[in-house]
Amino acid sequence: MxxxxxxxxxxxxxxxxxxTRLIKMAHHIAVAKKFYDINLTEEVFLEHYGKPFNTLIKTLYQDSDTLENMIAANVTMRNDFLxxxxxxxxxxxxxxxxxxxxxxxxxxxxxxxxxxxxxxxxxxxxxxxxxxxxxxxxxxxxxxxxxxxxxxxxxxxxxxxxxxxxxxxxxxxxxxxxxxxxxxxxxxxxxxxxxxxxxxxxxxxxxxxxxxxxxxx
CATH class of the missing domain: 3.40.50.1000 (HAD superfamily/HAD-like)
Known part of the structure; x- marks a missing residue:
């Protein structure tokens, strides 16, 4: 050997x-709309994709809540986008x-x-x-x-x-x-x-x- x-x-x-990419794009778009009434676009997602998770959701969800609550919102829909x-x-x-x-x-x-x-x-x-x-x-x-x-x-x-x-x-x-x-x-x-x-x-x-x-x- x-x-x-x-x-x-x-x-x-x-x-x-x-x-990951397409699955998580759909995930973030769904969370942004459901919890924060944000129409997240593919262009915006791809612009920031690859950033550290906490930074990413603060950007994509436009700091609409505390970091802890935005993570919790993301997690509630996680099993729909594995x-x-x-x-x-x-x-x-x-x-x-x-x-x-x-x-x-x-x-x-x-x-x-x-x-x-x-x-x-x-x-x-x-x-x-x-x-x-x-x-x-x-x-x-x-x-x-x-x-x-x-x-x-x-x-x-x-x-x-x-x-x-x-x-x-x-x-x-x-x-x-x-x-x-x-x-x-x-x-x-x-x-x-x-x-x-x-x-x-x-x-x-x-x-x-x-x-x-x-x-x-």
């Missing part, structure tokens, strides 16, 4: 491991784990929401090394310092930055990893195309998450 190229793989969550796992995502994670590769998640979604989805979609959460949500850091992608907490945790497990690769679907993912000195694998299941990533300096680009395994093992 050949030696894996990396000792740890950190995944973005939304639009990388799970189908994220869907991409084919092979769970198998990819399990395969990497079976090759003794540490797995982490770094997401712009709040940690509790990520954990709920990971468990609901049958990801092997108990085998993951770290799950970091947007509500756990003061900085967010594309700021490279967003990686500091997760890098510290992996370092305690004997894994250095050069042994890590981040897999994501956005240019903010690419910019954050580049500035942090972390290798990056771009997947074109989000808003950005292969050309977009190439034009911004990405060297490894895949169409589907199932292709990650052959890039690492």
């Amino acid at each position: 050949s030696k894996p190229k990396y000792k740890a793989v950190i995944f973005d969550f939304d639009d990388t491991l799970v189908e 994220k869907k796992v991409y084919p092979a995502s769970v198998d990819v994670v399990k395969t990497l784990l079976d090759h003794d590769i540490k797995i982490g998640i770094l997401s712009a979604t709040n940690r509790d929401f990520v954990m709920n989805d990971l468990n609901r979609l049958n990801f092997p959460v108990d085998r993951m090394s770290v799950v970091q949500g947007a509500d756990e850091t003061e900085v967010h992608k594309p700021d490279p310092n967003v990686f500091m907490p997760i890098l510290d945790k992996l370092k305690k497990q004997g894994i250095e930055k050069e042994d890590i690769v981040y897999v994501g679907d956005s240019l903010s993912d690419l910019k954050a990893t580049t500035a942090a000195g972390i290798d990056f694998i771009a997947v074109t299941t989000g808003l950005y195309s292969q050309e977009d990533f190439k034009n911004n300096g990405a060297e490894v680009i895949i169409k589907e998450i199932k292709e990650v395994v052959e890039k690492i093992i």
Whole structure:
């Protein structure tokens, strides 16, 4: 068996491991209308999509209530708009784990929401090394310092930055990893195309998450 190229793989969550954008757009449009009588448009949603969850809902719901109440409003309709796992995502994670590769998640979604989805979609959460949500850091992608907490945790497990690769679907993912000195694998299941990533300096680009395994093992 050949030696894996990396000792740890950190995944973005939304639009990388799970189908999110169109589902959550419908979700936010419904919440904005039902609770705040806001006619949220696709253009406005896409303009702000990818921002940390708390910042996103404050913007989309126009600060119409307290943050706590806006989160509660969002959660009341959550089960009507559940994220869907991409084919092979769970198998990819399990395969990497079976090759003794540490797995982490770094997401712009709040940690509790990520954990709920990971468990609901049958990801092997108990085998993951770290799950970091947007509500756990003061900085967010594309700021490279967003990686500091997760890098510290992996370092305690004997894994250095050069042994890590981040897999994501956005240019903010690419910019954050580049500035942090972390290798990056771009997947074109989000808003950005292969050309977009190439034009911004990405060297490894895949169409589907199932292709990650052959890039690492």
